[in-house]
Amino acid sequence: MRQDDGEALVAKDARHVLHPWADLSALGTGTSLVVTEASGVEVVDAAGRKYLDAIGGMWCVTVGYGRQELVDAMSAQASRMPYFTPFADVSNEPAAELAATLAELSPGDLNRVHFTTCGSTAVDSAVRIAHLYFAAQGRPEKRHVLSRTDAYHGSTYLGASLSGKEADRTRFHYENEWVHHLESPGYDPDTSPVTAAERLAGLLEGMEAAIAALGADTIACFVAEPVLASGGVLVPPPGYHEATRELCRRHDILYISDEVVTGFGRLGHFFASEARFGIVPDLLVTAKGLTSGYQPLGAVLISDRIADALARTADPAKPVFSNGFTYSGHPVACATALANIEVMRREDVCGHVRDVGPYFVGRLRELRASPIVAAVRGDHLMACVECHVPGESGPTLRNQALAARVDRHCETSGLLVRPFENLCIMSPPLVVTKGEIDRIVDIMADALARAERDLRDEGIG
Ligand code: PMP
Numbered sequence: 001m002r003q004d005d006g007e008a009l010v011a012k013d014a015r016h017v018l019h020p021w022a023d024l025s026a027l028g029t030g031t032s033l034v035v036t037e038a039s040g041v042e043v044v045d046a047a048g049r050k051y052l053d054a055i056g057g058m059w060c061v062t063v064g065y066g067r068q069e070l071v072d073a074m075s076a077q078a079s080r081m082p083y084f085t086p087f088a089d090v091s092n093e094p095a096a097e098l099a100a101t102l103a104e105l106s107p108g109d110l111n112r113v114h115f116t117t118c119g120s121t122a123v124d125s126a127v128r129i130a131h132l133y134f135a136a137q138g139r140p141e142k143r144h145v146l147s148r149t150d151a152y153h154g155s156t157y158l159g160a161s162l163s164g165k166e167a168d169r170t171r172f173h174y175e176n177e178w179v180h181h182l183e184s185p186g187y188d189p190d191t192s193p194v195t196a197a198e199r200l201a202g203l204l205e206g207m208e209a210a211i212a213a214l215g216a217d218t219i220a221c222f223v224a225e226p227v228l229a230s231g232g233v234l235v236p237p238p239g240y241h242e243a244t245r246e247l248c249r250r251h252d253i254l255y256i257s258d259e260v261v262t263g264f265g266r267l268g269h270f271f272a273s274e275a276r277f278g279i280v281p282d283l284l285v286t287a288k289g290l291t292s293g294y295q296p297l298g299a300v301l302i303s304d305r306i307a308d309a310l311a312r313t314a315d316p317a318k319p320v321f322s323n324g325f326t327y328s329g330h331p332v333a334c335a336t337a338l339a340n341i342e343v344m345r346r347e348d349v350c351g352h353v354r355d356v357g358p359y360f361v362g363r364l365r366e367l368r369a370s371p372i373v374a375a376v377r378g379d380h381l382m383a384c385v386e387c388h389v390p391g392e393s394g395p396t397l398r399n400q401a402l403a404a405r406v407d408r409h410c411e412t413s414g415l416l417v418r419p420f421e422n423l424c425i426m427s428p429p430l431v432v433t434k435g436e437i438d439r440i441v442d443i444m445a446d447a448l449a450r451a452e453r454d455l456r457d458e459g460i461g
Pocket of ligand 1: 259
């Protein structure tokens with residue numbers, strides 16, 4: 001792209017686009033990174049600068065950019081049959097094939113798939129299915145939903161209501177009457193003053209107390225990310241998922257696992273729920289890596305037990321499952337997902353993640369030597385570096401400014417990480433090599449050293 005074309009694009013974007021999650025104080029200032037090309041694990045901006053993508057697009061680009069197999073699948077499906085309604089008794093070939101493939105890959109008896117358009121619409125749909133499940137049994141009062149502080153479940157009204165990051169819950173309106181947030185479950189053995197067993201006991205006590213206070217007969221479901229992603233890569237103490245699953249079973253509360261980020265290989269398995277955490281949820285939500293980000297698509301996987309109960313008890317006067325979107329199970333998106341799964345299986349991408357994941361986290365942990373690093377957390381290919389002005393803890397304004405500075409130094413050295421509050425979050429494409437991981441860590445180390453120098457020059461810390 002010619003340089004003046006690149007500049008014109010940046011100007012158009014600044015004038016006309018309201019970006020998701022934009023910093024409104026910078027609206028119209030024309031500083032956006034406009035990405036125009038991508039290949040492997042690298043993206044190129046409108047000025048021709050190359051960056052190593054350590055955020056995998058947005059947790060989602062798993063098999064890397066420029067995969068011809070995926071492009072061919074999209075193109076072939078778009079030529080043959082780009083779209084037709086998915087409603088009622090109409091389907092399309094890739095959607096039916098993909099549903100059968102997902103049933104094969106998913107844990108336990110999660111054999112029925114309700115397609116959506118993205119993660120948020122899948123989370124919404126899963127909660128609505130939980131409501132329908134109880135309503136169909138004549139128990140509509142079971143409608144309260146348990147989520148967790150620091151969770152992220154999307155940007156629809158319900159997804160945002162379930163999300164529990166304090167910083168995001170200030171200016172819009174949220175459903176607060178029947179959505180409740182339990183304590184954020186992260187446990188970091190490096191920084192925690194208590195043992196993992198004590199932490200687990202405290203979390204379970206809190207959950208039991210919430211169930212007792214609301215009354216189990218008013219609670220429909222518990223929604224949980226296996227590892228909280230956008231909240232800061234928070235890994236719960238060992239045994240947390242099994243124990244919360246058991247609590248849900250005991251109280252007839254449906255367990256919804258939000259695997260929008262952890263699904264499709266990021267933790268070394270197609271799904272983390274069973275393979276990593278030993279649980280089979282009642283419903284499982286996935287999106288992002290399902291198509292490696294090449295197409296928007298989400299899905300709710302429903303256990304046979306739930307699906308059968310819905311069908312058995314459907315109200316004869318109103319038997320319609322009134323949920324779904326124009327683009328639910330879009331044929332081009334489903335064809336892309338099938339091609340993506342084919343590549344992942346052929347190349348054993350999950351096996352690769354199990355190999356490079358511990359290396360990634362291990363190398364990143366070396367960054368704890370920097371005085372401006374408060375913690376490094378991670379699990380396979382999701383990780384975060386928590387920054388602080390020495391002596392200050394948490395997302396204070398100065399710590400946030402510091403993380404933004406580290407992010408800028410990374411960017412000028414050709415590395416994209418994702419700043420959130422005082423965190424630099426990383427989730428590279430799953431095909432990242434150990435050599436590329438070394439580059440990520442080296443650039444990050446240099447950015448941290450530069451940010452630390454900035455602090456000294458400014459007399460801070
Ligand atoms: N759940 C989780 C765990 C997520 O991280 C996200 C997106 N980052 C969503 C749901 C929402 O997905 P989408 O942005 O595709 O709507």
